Ligand SMILES: Cc1cc2nc3c(=O)[nH]c(=O)nc-3n(C[C@H](O)[C@H](O)[C@H](O)COP(=O)(O)O)c2cc1C
């Protein structure tokens with residue numbers, strides 16, 4: 001039986017760990033103390049050597065990202081923690097923020113120190129009211145102890161941390177839209193370059209990292225780069241919090257070293273597919289990553305292996321789909337999300353997501369027309385690589401990958417005006433209207 | 434009316450940021466908490482305190498789904514219907530809520546008691562299906578749990594389900 005390896009989620013179940021006193025009793029803020037006694041460059045070097053890569057989706061090496069920060073900008077450097085968590089299938093950052101908020105605050109402080117940012121922001125998704133209260137309190141306690149603000153822990157480092165609540169918009173998780181939103185504007189993505197590291201928030205060099213990424217930093221500083229790099233695989237170091245959802249017996253967050261297989265996650269930790277059914281497909285990294293067929297269940301969960309299997313580890317949101325699921329209806333539901341969350345800035349995405357959602361709905365309801373599968377693929381082709389920001393490509397991903405795996409099932413809906421799954425028989429679609 | 438107290442909170446928000454405009458979202462939130470929705474007075478107060486044109490504030494408020502230009506019910510029920518909750522049966526629970534509360538998604542009951550809405554993935558797929566009752570999560574929903582929520586809401590007004 002494989003065990004969880006708790007690094008980011010260490011002590012998370014201890015009662016009261018969401019308070020400053022219990023967090024510090026269990027070694028909290030020791031890493032910050034240790035970091036402050038080091039040169040910022042040495043802290044950065046440690047994170048670089050640990051092999052930590054971003055947990056927000058793209059998997060970019062964190063230390064390298066920090067080292068790209070413009071050195072001679074006339075403007076201050078900023079750090080933003082991305083807590084906008086809205087990717088369907090992910091629910092790990094919310095857990096960190098709600099259950100162990102001080103770890104994120106500590107990670108933010110250490111990372112700000114390493115990168116020379118005197119002002120840090122934690123951008124939290126607007127809907128997460130409880131997580132916001134937890135973080136607000138954690139920040140206040142950290143200030144009260146003298147661990148944030150001026151001369152933190154008696155050192156000459158000054159770092160301010162401000163919690164910023166969003167107001168409902170998935171696109172604000174995209175780093176440049178996040179900065180726009182933080183500047184008090186509509187959350188439209190910016191053209192890159194310039195990259196945030198050169199000119200980001202208020203025009204200053206800016207580092208943006210995911211909450212889980214930043215919450216990993218304290219353990220790396222405390223235990224060293226080599227220790228962290230001893231977990232995981234050659235190129236995918238450390239652990240990740242895998243968010244397991246959908247048709248499994250025990251959904252939830254499981255922190256595991258990278259390289260463990262989807263089978264282990266789904267069968268050992270998730271207790272297998274529910275209701276004694278079989279696996280039909282799974283989404284490996286949140287709804288923006290291509291779904292994979294059941295034959296890929298033995299793929300190790302690391303960036304490289306998932307890429308070779310034809311998908312991406314993304315934000316590690318593993319969505320399990322059982323064999324009683326109408327794939328057309330499921331994809332239709334996934335597309336509705338992108339249609340509603342397209343920010344509307346560019347037309348391929350704004351119009352394309354609308355058309356895709358409409359076509360899929362019609363297909364799921366048995367009203368599809370002869371050429372609809374081709375039409376879906378054409379629209380995806382016309383969006384692919386032509387949208388202003390990555391949301392456009394994310395939006396076609398469920399459609400393209402589902403047609404690739406289940407073309408016959410799409411065509412069955414058109415020919416028979418019905419679903420091949422007898423128990424389904426348009427009942428889901430009928431219930432929806 | 435935006436009270437002096439609320440305006441002070443907006444000014445306090447401004448003070449937290451290097452640039453005043455960053456307090457625009459927090460200020461809108463304060464305005465909405467004060468009046469229940471974003472009113473022309475709310476827009477005006479935010480515009481004045483942040484120092485941007487009212488049209489600009491209106492445009493920004495309209496971008497974010499959590500700011501609304503019309504009043505909502507005393508209770509707001511938001512049911513997630515994205516993929517994670519869909520796979521675990523949220524459609525039936527939404528239907529149950531429609532029937533028991535007597536409102537359609539996107540609508541407020543005639544007596545102003547409750548607004549029913551659908552919501553995009555709320556970072557809770559591991560405890561799906563979920564809803565939010567006035568911004569607080571209710572997770573691992575079952576038909577029984579949904580019925581309890583309806584009773585709670587109706588108890589407040591003394592009405593019977595489906596009225
Ligand atoms: C549409 C879209 C939504 C995103 N949402 C999030 C999010 O909610 N949280 C997050 O950390 N990253 C999100 N990202 C990725 C960020 O742009 C960025 O890459 C990330 O925050 C960087 O942090 P990391 O290097 O630690 O992963 C999103 C990207 C896109 C294109």
Ligand code: SF4
Pocket residue numbers: 171189341342343344345346347349350387388389390391392393
């Ligand atoms: S791709 Fe979509 S989300 Fe991105 S800028 Fe264009 S419309 Fe907005």
